[in-house]
Amino acid sequence: MSRIAFIGDMHLDNRTPVSRLDNYEETSLRKLQTLINECIANQTYYIVTTSDFFNRNDISISYLNKVINILKEARNKHGIILYSVIGNHDLPYNNMKYFSSTPLHTLASLNLVYLLGNDFDVLFSGVHIYGMSYTEKGNWEPKNYDENCYNILVTHYALTNNFGEKDYLPIESLGNKFNLIVAGHDHTFFRAQVTKEEKPTIILRPGAFIRRTKIANEEITELTDGVFKKDNIVYYVVDTESNTVEPKLLGGVEPSELVFKASSIEAQDFKLDSYSMLDEVFENVEFTNKTSDELLDILLNNLDIEEDIKQRIKKHILDNR
Numbered sequence: 001m002s003r004i005a006f007i008g009d010m011h012l013d014n015r016t017p018v019s020r021l022d023n024y025e026e027t028s029l030r031k032l033q034t035l036i037n038e039c040i041a042n043q044t045y046y047i048v049t050t051s052d053f054f055n056r057n058d059i060s061i062s063y064l065n066k067v068i069n070i071l072k073e074a075r076n077k078h079g080i081i082l083y084s085v086i087g088n089h090d091l092p093y094n095n096m097k098y099f100s101s102t103p104l105h106t107l108a109s110l111n112l113v114y115l116l117g118n119d120f121d122v123l124f125s126g127v128h129i130y131g132m133s134y135t136e137k138g139n140w141e142p143k144n145y146d147e148n149c150y151n152i153l154v155t156h157y158a159l160t161n162n163f164g165e166k167d168y169l170p171i172e173s174l175g176n177k178f179n180l181i182v183a184g185h186d187h188t189f190f191r192a193q194v195t196k197e198e199k200p201t202i203i204l205r206p207g208a209f210i211r212r213t214k215i216a217n218e219e220i221t222e223l224t225d226g227v228f229k230k231d232n233i234v235y236y237v238v239d240t241e242s243n244t245v246e247p248k249l250l251g252g253v254e255p256s257e258l259v260f261k262a263s264s265i266e267a268q269d270f271k272l273d274s275y276s277m278l279d280e281v282f283e284n285v286e287f288t289n290k291t292s293d294e295l296l297d298i299l300l301n302n303l304d305i306e307e308d309i310k311q312r313i314k315k316h317i318l319d320n321r
Helices: 024-041 061-078 096-101 103-109 261-267 276-284 292-301 307-320
Strands: 003-007 046-049 081-084 121-124 127-132 150-155 180-183 188-194 202-205 234-239 244-249
Touching (some): 003 024, 024 061, 061 081, 202 234, 292 307
Parallel strands (some): 046 081
Antiparallel strands (some): 121 127
16 A cells, blocks of 8 residues: 555644643544544545644643553554654753653663654655654755655645744745655645646645644635534545555544534624633744734734634624723
């Protein structure tokens, strides 16, 4: 088989963010297990993530053990192999010298997750996969590159400049070297794209795996097995032999009004009793040199709710500040 599943930023955690209504620990473990079960059923034995593997580096030991047990069973009983790059949430102080103290490093040391770098790993004959982790873009070059192979790049950089230059990776900076690029970090779902160069590149941006995913340009994107809505979690299965891309909707995902406080407020006709729904977007916006009104607009624009609801929240905040 030549099939690979690609998923977005994972953000595994035992602590429930204040912006959510569900039990985040249970949700995250259930989604991880569901993904593995679906891959086994579809005979897809490689899973690759754009990282932010854990939402925090100080997760509980008991939770880490639960993740280890799930991944051990997937590897030992079913032959599932998991690859990842290193995201900003996996990197204390955005510095690689502190990475050895992280839970993702623990998984890598147990050979439960294989870390991708600028020297390739071989998935199948003639299929080379590279990884560009967070902080690496400045001096990153693929080693031992072979243009005759099917070359894949997985990166934890946004491909659109929404959060500032340090988080942005221009596609043109990579040259025309990769058959497939999979990018994360911005928690936004984009439909699969194919560049128009002489050697086309497929670009996949699946959005977040557990945290909330925005839809690029608020499009409703038709998939092969359904219609993408804001409640869906998408992962892609790529067959490198046939060069086909199949979007998949993860099963068992709960409606957003049962998970996110912002959606619950929307569903209850704007019953606003706190601003906790803003918590989830703080880590993904650029605060430098912003006025309070500009910052409020940035935060509201990152909420996946209807425009009239945003304006009512804004008015409520401005009237009461």
